[in-house]
Amino acid sequence: MNEYKKIHLLAHELIPVINDLDDEPKQIILDHIKDCDDCKGLYINTLEFDASIPTLDYSNEVELKPLKKLVQFNTGLKLLLIAIRAVILFYILYSSFSFSSVDSVDLSFIQSALFLFYTPAAIFLLIFTFTFFTKKWLWISLLTDLFLVMFLSKILQLFF
Ligand SMILES: [Zn+2]
Secondary structure, three states, X not given: OOHHHHHHHHHHHHHHHHHHOOHHXXXXXXXXXXXXXXXXXXXXXXXXXXXXXXXXXXHHHOOOOHHHHHHHHHHHHHHHHHHHHHHHHHHHHHHHHHHOOHHHOOHHHHHHHHHHHXXXXXXXXXXXXXXXXXXXXXXXXXXXXXXXHHHHHHHHHHHO
């Protein structure tokens, strides 16, 4: 099997999840698509599919291929990881506001709660992200978490 055929086979498998790939493998596939009509067709289908996700209704779901379902599952998991963080942050802020009057919010409480509750949850979610998602997502998550833990209470300080 020559190099072109090998890349073609891999491209064919990976095109349905192309938006979740790292930049380098993605570029290899995009380069291959230029010379391969078969993969180009599949790529166009994938783009159309992605564009149609918000309008999908249940009757279309039966026809979905497993890989396409996996893409939806993948997107769902990312939203879940974001939602878990949002709920924890909301809970921390909500508690700190309900324990104190609006003009004297206890910022040290927020800072402690970030360390005690948010940090362990974030570490767990980061391990999960490391296992199931691309490096790009891991970096985005890691930087967001570090930023929140180190600077959130300082940013709030500017307002209260
Ligand atoms: Zn191809």
